[in-house]
Amino acid sequence: MTLPAATPTPPTAADRALLGFANSAELAARDLYAVAAELSAFNAEEQTMLVGFHDHHLAAGQALAGLVGKDASNVREDAVYNAFRGKVAGTDKSAIFDALRELENTLVSTHLSLVGVLEGTEGSALVASILSIQARHAAALALLDGRTITDALTNEAAPLAPEATS
């Protein structure tokens, strides 16, 4: 007796298109954290955390690109970046944390929707491991902002649709 699907299955052509979108969305998040980390609203310790989250999104984007292969754009999704860029600004730390939490929750919802359609388990496994961490990002941002446990646990963000943003 063995566990099923011991050998992960590679992405299909349709999977690669979806993973390519996820790659671009992750790079948009990377750039938004880069902007946040430069804001004067944050002290050195807060900047360290923001840079850490930036690095996580960069790593996620790179891993997704690895599965997509030569067709990976490795360019940020401007629609995602522009949707959040205006909120990641100014000196209201709480508002910026809220925006970043919304960004994380949006990515979690997006990745969840991808797990439900990806055929190859290599892709779904990678996306699952990424969204598990981004759920932690969202919870951490809620708690550090003094929000309730319910805020840390709740995700009402709608998933991004590849066709709607590209």
Add this chain to the structure above:
Amino acid sequence: MNRYSRRQMLRFGGVGAAGLVLAACGKQAGVEESKNITAVGVVPESEGLPNAEVNDIVLLRTAASLEYNAIETYEAAIGLGVFTGSFAAAGDIAKRLRDDHRGHAEAINGLVTKLGGKPFTCGNPRLSEIYISPALGLITDKANETPALDVVVLAHALENLAAQTYQSVVTMLSDKALRQAAMTIGQEEARHAAILAQALNPGLAGVLPSVDEATGKPNVATVPGAFGPLTPIPVTLGPVNPDGSRTSLNLETPSLNSLAYDYVTCA
């Protein structure tokens, strides 16, 4: 000085071994042949495990069993009455997370039923035996000076275990919709783990991985890395042993010997 040479010893040894082999092979007069000939006493017929298939139903029943492990652990923790004083808030968190696990168990068992399986409505027997019972035993040991803290440590480990389990079954579930359903709950378990990590190591310093400079051991991190880990989860609990150490358990996601197969039932 040895009384026998090496050559003599080998010769004697060879003769002895040959005699034993002959004795084992030979029939003894008046002794009824038995299939238990090689054993002392009577050995009962061995019963093999049923031939079970690892399918989506089994994987989901296993996930449900972990939900019940969590529910039962939170119930036990709340029943200990340790959530007082500075740990009062942890008691409220425990109740909230227990209720979430009840919802998760109901949702997962709903999927099991939909697939034609039988819901699993108790803690995973194997995980209870090897992880949870020993851990609760250590926590409630009279010599343990930090039962409330240890309860939170155990809960944090169990939440990580649940998150990892859902993540690990993504590659095994055949139905994509079930993978999504699993991770919908799995990301909530990850959030639970993050909340408890902040309870154990609060504030900005506890968010990213760090090392305790005094012990050289890793501190609890709210976000342990860029990707959800699938590694054993160490948990240190209970009273201080005579050598100054404390007991550690390594929690691992369910495998072939701990899945909730069709034939596994709640006692």
